[in-house]
Amino acid sequence: xxxxxxxxxxxxxxxxxxxxxxxxxxxxxxxxxMFEEVPLSEPxxxxxxxxxxxxxxxxxxHCDPAPCMQVCPTNALERDEKTGSVIVxxxxxxxxxxCAMACPFGIIQFKQVYQVKLAREVNAxxxxxxxxxxxxxEPACVEACKTGALEFGDVNDLIRVSRKDFTVRMxxxxxxxxxxxxxxxxxxxxxxxxxxxxxxGPFRED
Amino acid sequence: MYIDPLxxxxxxxxxxxxxxDQEIIEKAMHDGVETAWDRLAKQQPQCGFGQLGxxxxxxxxxxxxxxxxxxxxxxxxxxxxxxxxxxxxLLDDLAVGAAAHSDHGREVLxxxxxxxxxxxxxYQIIDEEKLGTIAxxxxxxxxGKSKEEIAREVALAMLEEFGTIKNRIQFADRAPEKTGxxxxxxxxxxxxxxxxxxxxxxxxxxxxxxDYANILLHGLRTSLSDGWGGSMMATDASDIxxxxxxxxxxxxxxxxxxxxxxxxxxxxxxxxxxxxxxKAANDPELKKLAEEKGAKGINLVGxxxxxxxxxxxxxxxxxxNMLDQELAIxxxxxxxxxxxxxxxxxxxxxxxxxxxxxxxxxxxxSKVSGAIYKEFRPETALxxxxxxxxxxxxxxxxxxxxxxxxxxxxxxxxxxxxxxxIRNALGGxxxxxxxxxxxxxxxxxxxVVGCNNPKIKHDxxxxxxxxxxxxxxxxxxxxxxxxxxxxxxxxxxxxxxxMAGEGLKSVCKALGIPPVLHMGSCVDCSRILMLGANIxxxxxxxxxxxxxxxxxxxxYSQKAVSIASYFVASGVYTVLGIPxxxxxxxxxxxxxxxKLDGVVHAxxxxxxxxxxxxxxxxxxxxxxxxxxxx
Numbered sequence: 140x141x142x143x144x145x146x147x148x149x150x151x152x153x154x155x156x157x158x159x160x161x162x163x164x165x166x167x168x169x170x171x172x173m174f175e176e177v178p179l180s181e182p183x184x185x186x187x188x189x190x191x192x193x194x195x196x197x198x199x200x201h202c203d204p205a206p207c208m209q210v211c212p213t214n215a216l217e218r219d220e221k222t223g224s225v226i227v228x229x230x231x232x233x234x235x236x237x238c239a240m241a242c243p244f245g246i247i248q249f250k251q252v253y254q255v256k257l258a259r260e261v262n263a264x265x266x267x268x269x270x271x272x273x274x275x276x277e278p279a280c281v282e283a284c285k286t287g288a289l290e291f292g293d294v295n296d297l298i299r300v301s302r303k304d305f306t307v308r309m310x311x312x313x314x315x316x317x318x319x320x321x322x323x324x325x326x327x328x329x330x331x332x333x334x335x336x337x338x339x340g341p342f343r344e345d
Numbered sequence: 346m347y348i349d350p351l352x353x354x355x356x357x358x359x360x361x362x363x364x365x366d367q368e369i370i371e372k373a374m375h376d377g378v379e380t381a382w383d384r385l386a387k388q389q390p391q392c393g394f395g396q397l398g399x400x401x402x403x404x405x406x407x408x409x410x411x412x413x414x415x416x417x418x419x420x421x422x423x424x425x426x427x428x429x430x431x432x433x434x435l436l437d438d439l440a441v442g443a444a445a446h447s448d449h450g451r452e453v454l455x456x457x458x459x460x461x462x463x464x465x466x467x468y469q470i471i472d473e474e475k476l477g478t479i480a481x482x483x484x485x486x487x488x489g490k491s492k493e494e495i496a497r498e499v500a501l502a503m504l505e506e507f508g509t510i511k512n513r514i515q516f517a518d519r520a521p522e523k524t525g526x527x528x529x530x531x532x533x534x535x536x537x538x539x540x541x542x543x544x545x546x547x548x549x550x551x552x553x554x555x556d557y558a559n560i561l562l563h564g565l566r567t568s569l570s571d572g573w574g575g576s577m578m579a580t581d582a583s584d585i586x587x588x589x590x591x592x593x594x595x596x597x598x599x600x601x602x603x604x605x606x607x608x609x610x611x612x613x614x615x616x617x618x619x620x621x622x623x624k625a626a627n628d629p630e631l632k633k634l635a636e637e638k639g640a641k642g643i644n645l646v647g648x649x650x651x652x653x654x655x656x657x658x659x660x661x662x663x664x665x666n667m668l669d670q671e672l673a674i675x676x677x678x679x680x681x682x683x684x685x686x687x688x689x690x691x692x693x694x695x696x697x698x699x700x701x702x703x704x705x706x707x708x709x710x711s712k713v714s715g716a717i718y719k720e721f722r723p724e725t726a727l728x729x730x731x732x733x734x735x736x737x738x739x740x741x742x743x744x745x746x747x748x749x750x751x752x753x754x755x756x757x758x759x760x761x762x763x764x765x766x767i768r769n770a771l772g773g774x775x776x777x778x779x780x781x782x783x784x785x786x787x788x789x790x791x792x793v794v795g796c797n798n799p800k801i802k803h804d805x806x807x808x809x810x811x812x813x814x815x816x817x818x819x820x821x822x823x824x825x826x827x828x829x830x831x832x833x834x835x836x837x838x839x840x841x842x843x844m845a846g847e848g849l850k851s852v853c854k855a856l857g858i859p860p861v862l863h864m865g866s867c868v869d870c871s872r873i874l875m876l877g878a879n880i881x882x883x884x885x886x887x888x889x890x891x892x893x894x895x896x897x898x899x900x901y902s903q904k905a906v907s908i909a910s911y912f913v914a915s916g917v918y919t920v921l922g923i924p925x926x927x928x929x930x931x932x933x934x935x936x937x938x939x940k941l942d943g944v945v946h947a948x949x950x951x952x953x954x955x956x957x958x959x960x961x962x963x964x965x966x967x968x969x970x971x972x973x974x975x
Contacts, residue, residue, distance in 0.1 A: 149414050151393020153400075186390055194390040285410055285417040286393075326413050329397060329928035335953040336923065340800045341359045341382055342389075 140223055143267075143278055143289055144297040145196060148322055150186065150288035152194035157182035159283035163268060166253050178251035183265040184280050185246065190344050191334040196289060198280065199246050199265035201225045207238035207247065207262075215262070224267035229254050232261040348374050361803035363833045365598045365752035366665070366672060372750050373675040378699045380671045381690065385799045397929030398431040404551050413929050423551050431930035432557035433549040435906065436564045438926070440545035442907030443567050445687055446868050447507070447538045447575025448710075449615050453582040454504050456617050459723040460586065461497035467621045467727035470496050471588040475765075479503075479581060482515055496585065503578050509537040516581075517573040520878050523887030524916060528569065531944050533562055533914060535570035538578075542567060557933055565914040565945065572911030577871035579615075583654065587620050590657035590761040590865065592770070592858075597832035599669065600755035601662035602678045606644035607635050607741045609734065610664055610673050613685030614866060616654035618707050618721040618730065619647075622683065623659055625730035635738045643734060648673060649688055650825060650866035656760045657865050665833070666804075666826035667797040667901075671696045677748040681737035685721070686711035688796070688902065701743040705733050758832040759839065760863040762822070764875040767864075770856055775880045782892065783975050786848030789892030789966035790820040792873040793827045793861075794908060795900035798923055801953065804830035806898025806922045809955035811836050815860040817963050818846035819894075822876065825867040826899070836861040870908050874915060889916020889946035892969040894962040898922035898955060913947045918965040920950045920958045 158170070165173035165180035173180055184198040205225045208216040215231035216238060218224070229252055239247040239262075250263040268278035276282070277291040284290075290297055308321060322330075337343060350371070357370040360382050373380055394400035399411040401421050409421030411430060420426055425433070459465040470476060470492045480487050480495050483502040487495050506514050514535050517525065528534040535541055545567050548554040554563075584590075602608050609626070611619040625631065626643045635643050647655045647663040648670055655661035664673045667688050673679055674693070679702045684693065686708045694715030697704045706716040707729070717736070719729050762770075771777045781787045791814050797803055807830035811821050815836075823831055831837050836844070842853035845860040853860050864872045873895075877888040884891075895912035897905050900923055912919045927933045937949045952958040 151397070151413065152390030153392040153394050153410070154390065188389040192390070194393075286412050286414050287416050323413060323415065323931075325928050325931040325934060326397070328934075329924060332924045332928075332951055332953060333396075336800050339802055339805055339953060339955075341356075341385070341802065343359060 140294050141292060142201070142294045142297070143198065143281055143291050144294065146288050146290065146301075147195045149286045150194045150196055151286055152186055152188070152192075154186045155283040155285070156184050156196055156280035156289060157186060159279040160184045160265075163271070163279035164266075176253070178253060181250055181263070183248070183263065188342070191330070191337045192342070193330070196280070197244060197246055199225065199267070200244055201267055202243075206241035206243065210237045210241040212237065219269055222267060222269055222272050224269050224272075226266055226269060227262045227264060229261045234260055234262075238262055346377055350375075359802065360799070361668070362805045362808060363598060363803070365600055365754065365833070366669065366803055368752050369599055369672040369675050369750065373672065376675060376699060376748070378671070378675050378696060379692070380675075381668060381799045394929075396924070396926060398434050398926035399427050399929030401425060401430045401433070403433070403549065411929060425555070428557040428930045428932045429555055429560070431927050431933045432560040433554070434926055435933070436545050436560050436567070437549055438903040439564045439906045439910055440542050440567055442903035442905065443571035443575065444542045445904050446571045446579065446907065447542065449687070449868060450575040450579030450582065451504065451507060452615055453579050453586065453617060454500050456723045457496060457582045457586055458500035458504065461493045461500055463493070465723035466725055467624055467730075468586055468723065470585060472585050475581060475589055476585050479585075482518070499585075500582070503582065506574060506578065507538045508540070512536045514538065514570060514574045516577045517569065519875065520573065520915065521881040521887050524878070524881070524889060527887060527889060527916065527945060528914070531562065531565070533566040533569060535566055535574055538570050538574040541570040557930070558936060561933070561936060562944075565910055568907045568910035569914050571907045572871055572874055572915065576868040577874070579868040580865070580871045583616060584763070587616065587654075587658050589765050590763040591766045592759060593660040593761040594757060594759050595656055595660040596662040596755040597665075597758045597829060598752065598755050599664055599672060599676060600752040601646045601664050602673065602676055602751045603641075603644040604678070604749070604751055605641040607638075607640045607642070607737050608644050608646065608679050609737045610646055610648050610679050610682040611651050611655060611661075612648035612670055612682055613689060613711075614650040614687040614868070615685045615708075616651050617723070618685060618726055619651050619655055619683065621726040621730040622733060623655060623661065625727060625734045628731060628734070631731065631734050631738065634735065635741070638738050638741045640738065640741045643738070648682075650868070651685055653825065653828065653863075653866040653869070657763070657863070657869075658761075660760070662755065663829055663832065666829040668799060668803045674700060674702050676751050678744065678751050680740040680744065681705055681733060683707060683733055684711065684713065684716070687904070689713065700748065701740060701745065703736060703740055705736065756833055756835055758837040758863070759859050760828070760832075760837065762862040762864050764864070764872045764879065767862065767876065768879065770858060775883050779880065779884060781848070781852050785975070786818065786852055787820050788818045788963070788970065789894065790822055791894040791896055791962050791966075792822050792824070792870065792912065792917070793896045793898065794824045794867065794870055794873070795897030795905045796826045796902050797830075798899045798901040800923060801899050804833060804899075806953070806955055807831060808834040808836065810896055810898050810958055811861050812844060813955055813959035814962065815841075815845040815849055817959060818848040819963065819966065820849060821861040822864050822873055823861055824863075824865050824869045824873065828863040828865075831861045832863065837863050867904060867908065870912075874911070877915065877917065886973070887916060890969065890973060891916075892966040892973070893917050894965055895919035896922070896958060896962065898958065909949065913941065913949055914945050916945055916947045918947045918950070918962070920952050920961050922953045922958065924951050925949075
């Protein structure tokens with residue numbers, strides 16, 4: 140099964156994935172034209188700050204079975220068997236928000252989309268860039284990510300890389316007091332400084 | 346929108362240290378007025394490429410970014426590495442800061458020249474002694490010349506520094522010989538003011554500098570052309586025109602706004618117009634008009650560094666620092682906010698539109714849409730000032746008392762500690778201070794300077810660091826937003842010596858001075874350089890040998906990059922409370938925090954925590970003391 144795998148420690152909050160997502164879901168698919176479109180295309184992936192200025196790119200996980208599909212009274216949510224994607228049939232969506240209540244990741248949003256001619260808001264969540272996938276391309280957010288925070292591939296392959304990485308770190312760290320860092324020292328020291336800034340600033344966690 | 350008062354109170358406590366600031370932050374929240382803190386929250390998350398300095402948006406082959414984790418792109422389209430992109434970005438920021446200070450200096454000099462030539466309105470040559478000193482530095486004869494004639498020659502000589510082809514800046518000679526030799530050795534002696542800034546712009550163009558260390562060395566040279574050039578000229582020209590500050594006392598925080606007078610806030614950095622507004626506010630006719638409009642008088646208060654300039658020379662009360670600009674308006678009691686330039690939020694007119702406040706822009710360089718534009722010209726300065734005061738008075742009846750809330754307790758403070766004033770307070774020589782340093786009563790001195798940044802609780806970095814340093818018998822000298830923060834916290838009072846360690850306390854008590862000295866605006870960081878230079882000269886050493894430190898706990902601005910750099914380039918170890926955009930390059934970090942010691946005997950450090958920052962500064966001071974054998 141192919142999926143977009145998130146390596147949260149590599150997300151640096153640039154929001155390039157958000158921009159790429161909005162472009163991909165616009166009519167023109169062009170950065171310089173899309174802002175003239177009505178309705179405006181908006182990102183379906185969300186990079187938000189957790190604590191200490193650290194970020195996580197949150198998008199639809201395309202669950203199976205998908206809670207959103209299970210609760211949808213109009214069967215507006217459908218599974219694309221080939222890619223495993225959960226797709227919204229916008230014209231069937233009645234905007235009841237039951238899917239958003241069921242979603243474990245809080246990623247469902249209601250927006251106007253150009254595919255629906257009426258000015259009503261529908262579930263405009265991530266469609267896994269199904270058109271791109273059909274054309275043999277990876278999702279737009281993954282293509283935009285330059286740090287490897289978002290990766291596309293067979294889920295077990297991607298997990299295997301993480302597993303191997305962990306194994307190497309475990310072995311290398313064995314018998315020493317110093318843990319082999321997964322994150323470059325300079326990036327880690329920046330994050331340490333920002334954690335301190337967060338501790339004395341308005342975003343301090345109570 | 347309704348906000349639970351308890352929620353607002355809690356949020357205000359997170360945003361600001363000062364109680365009066367908290368009070369008005371709460372009011373702004375209840376009034377629905379957007380402030381910098383709201384905008385910072387809306388900006389989250391902020392791009393990591395930008396924060397790490399590895400985003401390059403200079404040319405149209407880009408924008409490019411480097412993967413800090415190493416698997417993605419390692420070079421921009423042109424081939425620039427993380428090291429180069431970080432170095433170019435930093436030099437860009439530094440040059441912007443140096444340009445801001447220096448252009449401010451140029452404008453004061455132009456007013457000095459106009460005044461010397463009798464073309465300005467309301468200005469005078471006030472400090473003839475300083476004028477004479479500078480004339481001597483330039484070898485300008487004064488015999489049989491009027492002060493205007495001397496001022497004309499001095500102004501022209503100083504203006505010439507901006508584009509000089511003599512390959513040196515006169516005021517750089519004020520540095521001790523040893524420090525000057527250090528610059529020569531490193532090849533960073535500044536050659537002119539504009540040249541270094543223009544050359545910075547050249548060097549960061551694609552296909553010019555590709556050696557990060559060489560780019561950063563030029564950064565140090567550019568910063569020196571600011572500290573010992575543009576900023577120093579701004580300070581000295583202002584002193585000649587408006588007087589060299591002497592110790593005075595005044596009031597600080599938002600409580601300086603008046604309930605029953607016409608409030609005019611003077612905000613920005615360059616005091617040339619505001620000095621005339623101070624004169625205009627004394628006009629009997631305008632005073633009478635104010636009374637006719639139901640006001641008890643005209644209340645001028647400062648904000649940011651224009652405020653510092655007026656405070657230093659005239660004891661004009663100061664309403665606050667950078668993050669107070671919106672809060673002042675949110676009191677609902679400001680008739681006019683006069684802005685010149687730098688650090689004025691572009692949204693200030695939007696803030697003002699929530700109340701009756703009028704924003705008056707006065708600089709052709711710094712127009713703000715939504716503001717009333719009243720152009721500053723030396724030849725009509727007094728007339729324009731009167732018009733502005735009149736506008737404020739006429740706006741007074743529009744104030745809605747139901748929407749006014751002014752904190753009721755301004756804090757008393759002392760200011761006016763120019764380098765000359767400190768030297769005079771010590772009896773004309775630094776010997777008493779040097780003796781106190783040698784004996785260990787005072788371990789050293791730290792210049793705490795720089796801005797506010799909403800990422801850190803307003804004033805927390807400045808005040809906590811100041812308190813921590815004086816506790817350790819380290820004298821603190823301050824400028825800019827830092828000094829205003831300390832004022833609000835009561836550190837600029839002789840009584841604050843009780844918070845200092847025994848040694849520093851005894852010295853402060855003997856001299857009747859506060860343990861934290863307000864030395865002026867941010868261009869007046871040049872006064873701190875002169876303090877170091879004159880102490881070093883008396884000892885026959887370089888500034889780099891002295892037990893000094895610098896800190897910018899809450900900095901945000903490119904000007905702070907330049908100031909921190911000329912501190913370091915002058916041999917002063919400097920701790921930054923907000924990380925500069927360099928962490929994307931381990932090599933640049935290593936150069937600035939480590940290797941630079943071999944070039945200018947000082948480095949940068951990054952430490953947001955005030956106690957840990959004080960540890961670093963104390964250790965650096967102890968190291969210099971040890972090297973001096975004291």
